[in-house]
Structure formats: structure tokens, C-alpha cells
Amino acid sequence: MTSNRKVIDLFCGAGGLSLGAYLAGFTTALAVDIDPRVTSSFQDNFPNSRLLLKNIADLSGSSLMTKAGLKKCECFGIIGGPPCQGFSLIGRRDSKDPRNSLIGHFFRMVREMSPAFFLMENVPGILVGSARGTLDNAMSDLRGYEVLGPVSVDASDFGAATKRERVIVIGIRGGQIKLSDLAKHHVAVKSTVRSAISDLPEPSEDGWGRYVRLKSLPDYASRARELHDALGTELLKIAVKSGRVSGLQPTVHTAKVRRRFSKVPAGTTDAISRCPRLSWDQLAPTLRAGTGPDRGSFQSIRPIHPTSDRVITVREAARIQGFPDWFKFHETKWHSFRMIGNSVSPIMAQGVLTAVSLGL
Numbered sequence: 362m363t364s365n366r367k368v369i370d371l372f373c374g375a376g377g378l379s380l381g382a383y384l385a386g387f388t389t390a391l392a393v394d395i396d397p398r399v400t401s402s403f404q405d406n407f408p409n410s411r412l413l414l415k416n417i418a419d420l421s422g423s424s425l426m427t428k429a430g431l432k433k434c435e436c437f438g439i440i441g442g443p444p445c446q447g448f449s450l451i452g453r454r455d456s457k458d459p460r461n462s463l464i465g466h467f468f469r470m471v472r473e474m475s476p477a478f479f480l481m482e483n484v485p486g487i488l489v490g491s492a493r494g495t496l497d498n499a500m501s502d503l504r505g506y507e508v509l510g511p512v513s514v515d516a517s518d519f520g521a522a523t524k525r526e527r528v529i530v531i532g533i534r535g536g537q538i539k540l541s542d543l544a545k546h547h548v549a550v551k552s553t554v555r556s557a558i559s560d561l562p563e564p565s566e567d568g569w570g571r572y573v574r575l576k577s578l579p580d581y582a583s584r585a586r587e588l589h590d591a592l593g594t595e596l597l598k599i600a601v602k603s604g605r606v607s608g609l610q611p612t613v614h615t616a617k618v619r620r621r622f623s624k625v626p627a628g629t630t631d632a633i634s635r636c637p638r639l640s641w642d643q644l645a646p647t648l649r650a651g652t653g654p655d656r657g658s659f660q661s662i663r664p665i666h667p668t669s670d671r672v673i674t675v676r677e678a679a680r681i682q683g684f685p686d687w688f689k690f691h692e693t694k695w696h697s698f699r700m701i702g703n704s705v706s707p708i709m710a711q712g713v714l715t716a717v718s719l720g721l
Contacts, residue, residue: 367431367435368388368390368438369390369429369474369476370382370393370441372441372442372443372444373393373400373441374399374442375399375400375690375700375701376392376400376407376704377704377705377706377710378441379392379410379440380406380407380710381705381707381709381712384707385715386718388409388410389407389410390410390436391412391413391431393414393415393417393425394412395415395417398691399696399703401696402689402690406592406593408593411428411429411430413425417467418462420470422470422473433474438477438479439471439479440479440480441481442705443466443483444463464483465499468500471503472503475505477533477534477536478531478717479506480529480717481529482527482528482529482705483496483529484527487528496511507533509533509538509540510531511529513528514526514529514709514713515527515709516683516708517644518547519547519706519713520683521681521706521709522553522557522645522683523644523682523706524647525648525682527705531713531717533717538716538720542716542720545716546713552581553641553643554642554644554645556581556582557645557677557680558677558681559573559575559579560572560575560578561674561676561677564610564671565611566611568608570609572606584685585684586685586686588601592687593685594687594689597686597687597688601687606686607676608690609675610675612674612694619670619671621633622636622638623670625665626638627639627667628643636662636663636664636672637662638666639664639673641668648661648664648681648682649662649702650701650703661698663698675690678697678701678702683706683707683708683709684701685707
């Protein structure tokens with residue numbers, strides 16, 4: 362599938378928004394981010410898009426158009442999730458965090474490039490206290506857009522197997538979109554951890570395994586195996602087609618930790634590690650990202666598998682978040698979990714951007 366509806370993905374990270382955009386009928390012409398680790402596999406996953414490793418604050422709208430190979434009238438949309446650590450309710454909420462200013466640069470790009478639409482995503486904390494003022498100030502002086510938001514949405518409502526609340530702002534030029542338009546893309550029955558990962562094999566030393574054969578493959582798992590000609594590497598797509606899947610590197614636990622995990626009932630939390638144990642027939646909690654080397658290299662808390670006494674693998678986390686099995690991540694578990702935990706669920710992105718597409 363190709364589209365002449367070109368978008369620019371700002372703060373692209375692993376590419377959750379770009380994947381959702383593709384599935385909704387758009388094409389990412391240019392993706393921009395400053396972190397080489399969380400974008401390490403972007404070009405492999407999106408071979409027809411261009412990746413630019415630059416600080417948005419140092420760029421102009423015209424320079425991005427040039428880098429994207431687009432004329433001004435050809436920039437159909439701007440999508441992006443500016444860094445949210447300074448707004449997160451579970452973080453320090455440092456009003457002086459320099460990353461907070463990047464949300465202003467997102468809307469500066471909208472004003473400079475005047476796309477047909479924009480979609481901005483962030484954490485719920487952006488609606489609280491001084492953070493809301495930062496958002497309102499960033500959105501000031503927008504002209505010519507019908508704006509929806511900020512509104513809260515949850516990835517689980519669109520079919521992802523995780524409860525992940527986010528705040529979005531949508532602007533459409535010459536069209537309109539209402540909250541009820543988003544609701545039309547909600548699922549009738551929410552997904553579960555079982556539907557997301559029950560066909561995935563146990564960890565292996567080389568990180569590869571064969572799918573578990575089930576009597577009936579859940580639709581969620583079936584969609585995760587779907588391939589696209591314009592996306593991904595041939596190596597991973599051939600592997601998925603032949604019944605093999607990557608991202609299964611093990612996390613080594615001591616015998617003491619495994620015994621402790623074995624006593625944690627599904628749906629509860631280990632008192633020492635604070636790792637929640639997943640329940641087969643419920644949603645997963647929000648997956649966290651941890652921090653990069655520039656912020657102390659803190660590892661995120663990872664959920665415990667519903668029945669195996671271990672934390673989940675990268676591929677299980679990716680499935681829960683809504684990434685397909687051909688999607689490539691970093692060679693290390695640490696940065697892979699950062700990529701997943703920082704990302705927009707592609708399932709939610711597809712639903713929201715499909716609604717946007719219909720409103721244009």
C-alpha cells in the first residue's frame with residue numbers, strides 16, 4: 362500500500378505513530394528524532410521513509426520540507442509525540458525540564474508548514490497544573506484549524522491489549538472531527554493478554570523460537586503476523602512467514618527471584634520488585650520505558666508472565682503494545698523496552714488516524 366498523503370513524524374521514536382499512519386492510509390515521508398538508539402531500527406522497519414537525527418529546536422519548517430523532498434502543499438500531515446517525561450505524573454514533573462519546550466516546537470512546525478492536519482500525542486499529566494499552561498501556550502496562534510482536544514484516549518478502547526491512557530490534540534484544515542468520530546473506531550470487546558501473547562514461545566538463548574500451535578489462533582495474534590510489502594526487512598518477514606519469531610532473549614533471574622515470582626497471583630504485584638503479574642484474561646497495565654544513558658539508565662519495571670516465573674520478553678511486550686512480529690527493535694533488551702514503552706500503540710494510532718482521514 363502506498364499513498365500520496367505524505368506525513369512528517371516528529372519525535373518518531375520506534376515508529377508507533379508512523380506504523381499507525383501507514384495502516385490508516387498515509388505515508389511517512391520524513392521521521393525526525395534526536396535519539397539514535399530508540400530509532401536504531403526505524404529505517405529497517407520503514408525502508409521508504411527518511412530518518413533525520415536532529416533536534417527539532419534547531420530546525421525550521423522549510424528545512425524539514427526540503428529534507429522530506431516535499432513542496433509546501435505536499436505536506437499532508439504532521440504527527441508526533443513530543444517528549445513527555447517532564448509532564449508524566451509518575452516522574453519528577455520538573456517544570457524546568459528543557460524537553461518541555463519541545464511541545465512548543467511541534468506546534469511551531471505546524472504553523473510554519475500549514476499541513477492539512479496534525480496529531481499531537483502526550484501523557485495525561487500534560488493536563489495537570491502548569492503543564493496545561495505549557496500546552497495552551499504552545500497551541501496559541503494556530504489559525505485555520507478545526508481543533509479537537511486536548512482529549513484523553515485509551516489504547517485499549519481501540520483494541521490494544523494494554524490499558525494506556527494518552528492525551529491527543531487533532532487539528533484539521535477545511536474539515537472537522539468530533540470525539541464521537543473517534544468512538545466509532547473503538548472495539549466492542551477489549552483484547553486480553555491471552556489474545557496477545559498466548560501463541561508466543563518461551564525465551565531462548567538466541568532470541569528466536571517457533572510459534573506455539575493453538576487450536577484457534579486469536580485474531581489479535583493473527584494480525585500481528587500480517588506482512589506488508591512496503592514495511593520491514595525481508596529476513597524478519599520470511600521468518601514470520603515460516604513460523605519463526607524473534608525478540609525472545611531471556612532475562613536471567615536467580616532461583617530466589619523465580620520462587621518469589623511463583624507466589625505472586627495473576628493480577629497482583631510482587632512486593633519487592635514491584636513487578637505486576639499479568640492475568641491471561643485481563644488487559645496488561647501500561648508498559649513503562651525506563652531512561653536512556655543521559656538520564657541515569659534506569660530500567661523500567663517489567664510485568665511478570667501470567668504463568669511462567671519470569672518477566673516478559675521484548676516480543677511479548679511488543680505484542681501487548683500492538684507492534685507486529687516483523688517489527689525490528691534494538692539488539693539489546695534494555696533499549697528495546699525503551700522503544701516499546703515510549704511508543705504510541707500502533708493500534709491506537711491506526712484508529713485515531715483513520716478517523717482523521719475520514720474527517721479530511
